[in-house]
Amino acid sequence: MTDAAWESLSNQAVAAAGLLYFLALLAHLIEWASLRKMPVASGSSARASVDVPGGVAVATGPDGADDVAGEQRARRTAMFGRLGYLVTWLAVAVHLVGLVGRGMAADPNRVPWGNMYEFTLAGTFVVAALYVALYRRLRLAWMAPIVLAFVLSVLMVAVIWLYSPVAPLTEALDSYWLVIHVVSAIVATGAFTLGGITSALYLVKARSLAKHGPRQSGYVARLPQPEALDRVSYRLHAFGFPVWTFAVLITGPIWAHQAWSSYWNWDPKEVWAFITWVVYAAYLHARTTAGWKGRNAAILALVGVATLWFNFIGINYFSSTSQHSYAGSAPAIHVAPER
Amino acid sequence: MNTALSTRPPEDDRRPGELTFRELLRWIWRQITSMRTALILLLLLALAAIPGSVIPQQGVDSLKTSNWQDDHPKLTPIYERLGLFSVYDSAWFSAIYILLMISLVGCIVPRTLHYWRGLRARPPKAPRNLTRLPDHAAYTTPEPPEAVLERARSTLRRRRYRMEADGDAISAERGYLREAGNLVFHLSVVVVLVGFAMGGLFGYKGGVILLVGDDYGFSNTPDQYDEFNPGSLFSADRMEPFSFSIDDFSVDWLTTGRRAGMARGFASHLDYQETLDGPEQSYDLRVNHPLSIGSTDVFLIGHGYAPVITIRDGDGDIVKSGPTIFLPTSQSFQSIGVVAAPDAEPTQVGLEGEFYPTVAFSQQTGSYYSLLGKPLDPMVSMLVYTGDLGMDDGVPQSVYSLDKSRTTMLTKKDGTPYRIDLREGETVKLPDGLGTVSFERLERWNKIQISQTPGKWIALAGVVLALVGLLGSLFIRPRRVWVRARRDGDGTLVEVAALDRSGGGDVAAVVDELVEALQREDQS
Numbered sequence: 001m002t003d004a005a006w007e008s009l010s011n012q013a014v015a016a017a018g019l020l021y022f023l024a025l026l027a028h029l030i031e032w033a034s035l036r037k038m039p040v041a042s043g044s045s046a047r048a049s050v051d052v053p054g055g056v057a058v059a060t061g062p063d064g065a066d067d068v069a070g071e072q073r074a075r076r077t078a079m080f081g082r083l084g085y086l087v088t089w090l091a092v093a094v095h096l097v098g099l100v101g102r103g104m105a106a107d108p109n110r111v112p113w114g115n116m117y118e119f120t121l122a123g124t125f126v127v128a129a130l131y132v133a134l135y136r137r138l139r140l141a142w143m144a145p146i147v148l149a150f151v152l153s154v155l156m157v158a159v160i161w162l163y164s165p166v167a168p169l170t171e172a173l174d175s176y177w178l179v180i181h182v183v184s185a186i187v188a189t190g191a192f193t194l195g196g197i198t199s200a201l202y203l204v205k206a207r208s209l210a211k212h213g214p215r216q217s218g219y220v221a222r223l224p225q226p227e228a229l230d231r232v233s234y235r236l237h238a239f240g241f242p243v244w245t246f247a248v249l250i251t252g253p254i255w256a257h258q259a260w261s262s263y264w265n266w267d268p269k270e271v272w273a274f275i276t277w278v279v280y281a282a283y284l285h286a287r288t289t290a291g292w293k294g295r296n297a298a299i300l301a302l303v304g305v306a307t308l309w310f311n312f313i314g315i316n317y318f319s320s321t322s323q324h325s326y327a328g329s330a331p332a333i334h335v336a337p338e339r
Numbered sequence: 340m341n342t343a344l345s346t347r348p349p350e351d352d353r354r355p356g357e358l359t360f361r362e363l364l365r366w367i368w369r370q371i372t373s374m375r376t377a378l379i380l381l382l383l384l385a386l387a388a389i390p391g392s393v394i395p396q397q398g399v400d401s402l403k404t405s406n407w408q409d410d411h412p413k414l415t416p417i418y419e420r421l422g423l424f425s426v427y428d429s430a431w432f433s434a435i436y437i438l439l440m441i442s443l444v445g446c447i448v449p450r451t452l453h454y455w456r457g458l459r460a461r462p463p464k465a466p467r468n469l470t471r472l473p474d475h476a477a478y479t480t481p482e483p484p485e486a487v488l489e490r491a492r493s494t495l496r497r498r499r500y501r502m503e504a505d506g507d508a509i510s511a512e513r514g515y516l517r518e519a520g521n522l523v524f525h526l527s528v529v530v531v532l533v534g535f536a537m538g539g540l541f542g543y544k545g546g547v548i549l550l551v552g553d554d555y556g557f558s559n560t561p562d563q564y565d566e567f568n569p570g571s572l573f574s575a576d577r578m579e580p581f582s583f584s585i586d587d588f589s590v591d592w593l594t595t596g597r598r599a600g601m602a603r604g605f606a607s608h609l610d611y612q613e614t615l616d617g618p619e620q621s622y623d624l625r626v627n628h629p630l631s632i633g634s635t636d637v638f639l640i641g642h643g644y645a646p647v648i649t650i651r652d653g654d655g656d657i658v659k660s661g662p663t664i665f666l667p668t669s670q671s672f673q674s675i676g677v678v679a680a681p682d683a684e685p686t687q688v689g690l691e692g693e694f695y696p697t698v699a700f701s702q703q704t705g706s707y708y709s710l711l712g713k714p715l716d717p718m719v720s721m722l723v724y725t726g727d728l729g730m731d732d733g734v735p736q737s738v739y740s741l742d743k744s745r746t747t748m749l750t751k752k753d754g755t756p757y758r759i760d761l762r763e764g765e766t767v768k769l770p771d772g773l774g775t776v777s778f779e780r781l782e783r784w785n786k787i788q789i790s791q792t793p794g795k796w797i798a799l800a801g802v803v804l805a806l807v808g809l810l811g812s813l814f815i816r817p818r819r820v821w822v823r824a825r826r827d828g829d830g831t832l833v834e835v836a837a838l839d840r841s842g843g844g845d846v847a848a849v850v851d852e853l854v855e856a857l858q859r860e861d862q863s
Contacts, residue, residue, distance in 0.1 A: 107596070167597040171605060175627040231845060238813040242806060249531075249802045259627050261638040261788040262544060263795060264535070266399050266427050268392035278385040282378055284813075289374045307385075315392075 010101030020091035126190030191240030196305030372445030520811020537794025641786030692721025
């Protein structure tokens, strides 16, 4: 295949992945809309409600006259849930094709994260891939609509505003550290994003419980208990934090030393990566500190994800001094005219 | 937290709550080393780092900083007083991280001692009522209790628990290394900081713009640098006595594709000597591929053009010759520069203007611009200033701009500026018998950055160690498990309970899994 063919394949795959994410989102929305009509099993324990939402409904189908109708609806609901998950899988696979195509289209072939569009493409891919990979292990069914909405909107932002055609790498990026450093940063970003979503839902759930007590229907009522959400959030962050440490405090400085002569330059991107690191370190501490557990820790996780995404996108546009600004055209090799 | 306040009964005639000096110190120490303080200091550190990413920093980009200062004359003195132009060396930023380090050490040292003493401790006795624990399970089996306990022992041993028999129960504990990981992580933070401080105090970083060619050379002494930033404890004796010259410099200009005009594959062909009388070696210096000489690293970080411009004055004497460094201002290497001839007669002559590697004329703006960074059709276009260039009063000034306060700009008869446009090899005669200016040929320069960062390996080892410790402290799960089996009617009542001491684990799953293991072997 020619480079141009790869590039158009990539563009089409990204469009197709977007469409598939949309279909998966629709399926999950139908599932959850239909679940609204069914009462949450009364007295469901923390552990039971972590289960797939459809599964809970099936297990605790209402008894009485409309048993058959209820069972039918439960089956349909469960089917939409499974369909959504399946389509998400497909979307992730097609998304991967789009990513690989991007790398193959460049001459010479390279990793597909040389500019903002590609960073965002890779970042959303990791969020979606981590979600499907951890779906069963962490029982993430309740996260489906939110993750899909997030991935879909960020992907749209990437395609509409950030798109730039395939181009060769600038000199400073041409290093194998691009693979190691950026992969780890993107993987950590994916994990932190999922963790942030969980923490946000933790706050919603905890607030709802405090205000209204256990509810009988609706999305929030079907969220796992706050303790379970907190645990999932912690696991995601506990995975993301060492990876982020590796990206920001080990590979980043090594590469910075090779390319810019100093392993820590207080460049705005570095500063914000450091801020994110400190905030997540504070989150991990807060989870074990009296008076900071739960709500405050969850708020810290949200602050962390805000600094993360501000750094990922914001710094590239707002900071002119950053040597990491890959937004827009590639910078000329850095020259510091001073005497 | 402030137990010192409440636990000690007020003695003699002190008012309640009044502290002796020692108690006060102890109270302060307790406050500093408390987890809550550490948390607040962490958040303060994050907050304090923000201004440095918004306000240009002296140590990061001094040109941008001075431009910003010129644009904001009112804010500058205030910011300067607050240290906002060098946030990361400022007293308040240092105060936060030093307090954080004190807090960390104050927290870690007692914990290390505690951990050391507890390392060989036996698992604690089983609570009397296991079913009171939040995660527990119970079942009955016809087997005798001894058999169940024996099986529990082998099952737990396989899962590497430390065990202690306790009457009709077994106490087991595992995950002692979590705390070790935690301690290693926190101690490594101190190691990183030591390495970082060594680099800042004893190291230096400098830059030099060096012309390409064997005629120009650089030897590693402070006065040879254009900019030189030593650490506060730096001593020039530690500088390595190497020297080098740039034999040749090559660039690949992309001529096709979407990034046509972009330069790639920069390579400086260095000839260098590690010591004064050492053998001559050569190295291809490229971006991302620095040259290490001893503990010093040499980097290629920029390049540009230096037109050779000769000025002959009114008497026909050469008053200025040789290459002049022009600084690129755009991707297509449109560059700015200054040529000054303070010795010219009858009056000093200064030229200020731009250089275009491949010149083109824009009808829209009515001015020249550079089409490409590659020198296909190089041209300089400059304005001429005469009078006193202010170069004799000893006040240092930038070699990239002219002090025009006591000069006049040459104009044409109609009042428009008199501009000289010279292509390579051309000469122009200045009016009023001022002399001539020629653009002889084009040379190139490289910007070379040189740095010596002692402690960088300590810092790296520190972070790697921190990561290892972090992994241990996050993924090793400290758990206590108790299994009790006692006769209950015809059979045996088995109770299992577990406690997670890290607060992150799913203990219910552990209990389920253990019960399942005990029962599975029941049937075999």
